[in-house]
Amino acid sequence: MVTxxxxMLDATGLMCPMPLLKAKQxxxxxxxxxxxxxxxxxxxxxxDIPVFVHRSGHTLKRSEEIGGIFHFWIAKGLE
Structure with a gap:
């Protein structure tokens, strides 16, 4: 459910490092x-995404793999 x-960012089909770059953007x-x-x-x-989140001051609220798709819920931190 999207509130x-x-x-939402659908980076499926993109190869490394594009999902991370798209998430940063x-x-x-x-x-x-x-x-x-x-x-x-x-x-x-x-x-890559959990490491980036940890180093950048954001918070990884949840992550899971469903059917070969990795899902990450990231709360934006203060910059």
């Missing part, structure tokens, strides 16, 4: 506290 505080458009739901099929995303 007004949540934006999308996060720049959000305000602090908003949620970005990223979907990616590239296995490298399962490592």
């Amino acid at each position: 007004s505080k949540e934006q 999308a996060l720049r458009q959000l305000q602090a506290g908003q949620i970005l739901h990223v979907m990616a099929s590239d296995a490298g995303s399962s490592r």
